Amino acid sequence: MKTLLPLTCCLAAFAAFAAPSPKQTDFVPGGRWEDNNGNHINAHGGGLLLHEGRVWWFGEHKVAGTAGNQAWVGVHCYSSPADDLVNWRDEGIALRVSKDPKSDIAEGCILERPKVIYNAKTRKFVMWFHLELKGQGYASARSGVAIADTIAGPYTFLRSGRVNPGIPAQNAPEPGSEKAKTYFRDLPGGQMARDMTLYVDTDGTAYHIYASEENSTLQIAELDDTYTKHTGRYWRAFEGRYMEAPALFKRGDTYYFIGSGCTGWAPNAARSAKAPAVAGPWTELGNPARGENDNKTFFSQSTYVLQHPTKPDTYIYCGDRWNPKNQIDSRHIWLPIQWDPEGKPYFTWYDRWSIK
Ligand code: GAL
Numbered sequence: 299m300k301t302l303l304p305l306t307c308c309l310a311a312f313a314a315f316a317a318p319s320p321k322q323t324d325f326v327p328g329g330r331w332e333d334n335n336g337n338h339i340n341a342h343g344g345g346l347l348l349h350e351g352r353v354w355w356f357g358e359h360k361v362a363g364t365a366g367n368q369a370w371v372g373v374h375c376y377s378s379p380a381d382d383l384v385n386w387r388d389e390g391i392a393l394r395v396s397k398d399p400k401s402d403i404a405e406g407c408i409l410e411r412p413k414v415i416y417n418a419k420t421r422k423f424v425m426w427f428h429l430e431l432k433g434q435g436y437a438s439a440r441s442g443v444a445i446a447d448t449i450a451g452p453y454t455f456l457r458s459g460r461v462n463p464g465i466p467a468q469n470a471p472e473p474g475s476e477k478a479k480t481y482f483r484d485l486p487g488g489q490m491a492r493d494m495t496l497y498v499d500t501d502g503t504a505y506h507i508y509a510s511e512e513n514s515t516l517q518i519a520e521l522d523d524t525y526t527k528h529t530g531r532y533w534r535a536f537e538g539r540y541m542e543a544p545a546l547f548k549r550g551d552t553y554y555f556i557g558s559g560c561t562g563w564a565p566n567a568a569r570s571a572k573a574p575a576v577a578g579p580w581t582e583l584g585n586p587a588r589g590e591n592d593n594k595t596f597f598s599q600s601t602y603v604l605q606h607p608t609k610p611d612t613y614i615y616c617g618d619r620w621n622p623k624n625q626i627d628s629r630h631i632w633l634p635i636q637w638d639p640e641g642k643p644y645f646t647w648y649d650r651w652s653i654k
Pocket of ligand 1: 542562563
């Protein structure tokens with residue numbers, strides 16, 4: 299007995315160490331979301347993509363402390379079975395920032411809100427992200443593009459730049475318009491693009507939607523049939539409304555938008571809108587968060603709206619609860635979208651919930 303006891307203890311300790319994380323059953327907004335290795339999911343400002351029965355989550359890999367505002371690693375990828383979405387497997391770093399200080403994506407740049415879409419024609423996975431060149435704060439306001447043959451990467455960086463230099467918007471404002479002065483300033487060199495998302499319409503046309511014109515106005519730019527370039531067709535929306543953190547989704551024939559106001563890492567009241575086409579015209583529907591702390595969107599900021607892959611009338615608001623003092627610990631706030639009698643999307647707080 300005396301010799302058996304330590305051996306049993308030893309085996310138990312080994313089993314605990316080797317055992318996979320217990321299977322999760324519920325979404326716990328604001329909790330510590332552990333991947334299959336027991337690490338909090340390090341994919342912030344992220345986006346999701348359904349591919350071959352799994353949902354793939356791409357997001358900013360943050361590091362501990364305030365340096366987490368810069369990219370020192372790159373874009374992290376996780377996956378989950380399409381009908382699960384609470385148990386995530388670490389798929390590694392999809393796009394790595396470069397050791398070459400001359401690269402646009404040099405370590406220490408700001409690389410935010412990566413989104414990945416699949417192009418069936420070229421059979422490439424295409425990633426777009428908001429890029430700020432190293433050491434220039436938020437002045438560059440560029441978009442970066444990277445591609446891969448396999449969903450988890452590694453992605454190859456193609457280029458970065460401003461959007462559609464020299465090309466006027468489809469709904470170009472009146473010359474001299476005070477509200478559009480940044481648009482006119484940036485026409486020759488290209489429009490600014492910061493917080494962003496991608497949206498692939500049901501006809502396969504992809505759009506890049508980004509906070510432009512010093513964040514005052516959103517722009518919606520069509521991508522070409524490789525999804526790696528802009529076509530030159532773009533529209534301005536929500537002029538002067540300072541919307542960030544855009545997310546788009548479609549229900550029936552209507553397109554919906556959820557975004558945030560513009561207060562940096564600090565949470566604010568979310569925004570929502572609807573339109574008959576991606577290009578607009580967009581009609582605002584107010585703050586989609588409802589209940590206590592809705593003026594701060596339950597201390598979160600949108601990053602994506604996921605249409606559930608196997609329950610298509612279930613939509614999930616995916617947000618970030620930023621922790622600028624320790625970004626690696628920023629939490630994920632995912633909540634189910636509901637519809638009010640007027641047909642407006644909204645979400646309310648749950649400590650814990652699951653998809654029925
Ligand atoms: C937020 C934006 C984040 C990040 C942050 C920097 O408004 O949504 O993605 O850019 O500002 O302060």
